[in-house]
Ligand code: NAD
């Protein structure tokens with residue numbers, strides 16, 4: 168089995184590459200990544216010498232480059248993680264989100280049609296459903312919740328989902344889509360809530376909480392997301408959408424306070440800052456479909472996962488400090504000029 172993992176130098180894609188190479192010693196995993204600011208070859212350092220792993224630096228929206236890789240590798244499965252993924256950046260600069268998340272998805276599916284694959288899997292997000300009110304804890308996103316996006320990021324992800332469904336209906340492309348809640352764990356880029364707060368707390372810097380910190384996210388340990396995608400690409404029904412989430416709802420303020428407590432730092436470090444425009448209030452996934460159809464259940468409770476994550480950031484300071492001081496950008500040049 169040969170799998171192309173796009174965006175494999177990013178947070179979830181990187182964890183997925185590690186997960187698949189550990190689990191299947193007869194699978195070839197090909198990572199295709201443009202190495203944007205969010206892509207980091209240091210995340211792939213542990214697998215770089217694995218004979219079952221190969222890396223291509225390429226943009227998913229570059230048709231010629233993508234076709235060339237498909238022609239050469241003849242993959243069975245594509246798992247598309249590649250995306251611009253940060254909501255705040257999409258508010259500052261929406262254009263690149265359309266280019267990568269929409270156009271790039273279209274190019275990948277055209278390559279799948281041209282060269283033939285057994286499965287195209289689109290890694291989507293719960294943000295395509297918009298948000299839920301704080302005063303209705305009985306409501307959850309199901310796969311039938313209408314798409315109702317808030318940010319340029321979520322609109323671009325929803326557009327990509329519609330395109331994937333259209334390629335299935337019109338061209339019979341064998342696709343699946345997963346929509347997951349907020350992930351956390353190792354290799355999470357320190358611009359996102361949890362790693363940013365860990366890094367700032369360790370440096371005794373202020374922790375910027377948007378608005379009143381009341382917004383709720385449904386946190387899932389990244390390895391549980393990987394196991395869900397593994398199940399979907401092997402056993403999921405073609406043409407279907409699967410929600411992924413573990414009923415781990417927390418307000419942002421709760422998360423920040425847990426991090427400060429674990430690190431023995433004072434809550435005085437918290438600073439309330441101007442809210443994110445269009446800020447979604449609450450995300451909450453109903454994972455009944457993936458549980459009932461595929462038997463998936465998350466393994467890591469938030470209380471354990473957050474401790475493991477903090478320990479990982481303490482044990483791997485080089486990884487995130489290289490990002491903060493910009494050194495990680497030189498890694499590709501250094502690493503590949505030696506080859
Ligand atoms: P990330 O920003 O950490 O990583 C994205 C990766 O994609 C990087 O390695 C980057 O270099 C690569 N990339 C960006 N543009 C590219 C392009 N044009 N061509 C090739 N590679 C490109 O993102 P993440 O948090 O790991 O998210 C991965 C996927 O999962 C995204 O599609 C995101 O929408 C989705 N998702 C994320 C979360 C979450 O909590 N982080 C939750 C649900 C879904």
Ligand code: DAU
Pocket residue numbers: 252253254255291292293294347348349350358359360361363375376377378380382383384419443450
């Ligand atoms: O739900 C899935 C989504 O989760 C993914 O599709 C996105 O790619 C991923 O980035 C994430 O989106 P969020 O916007 O929820 O994640 P972020 O870490 O940016 O913010 C989490 C919450 O914390 C959100 O309510 C905004 C708040 N926040 C964030 C930052 C960076 C702060 O209060 N302060 C901050 O500095």
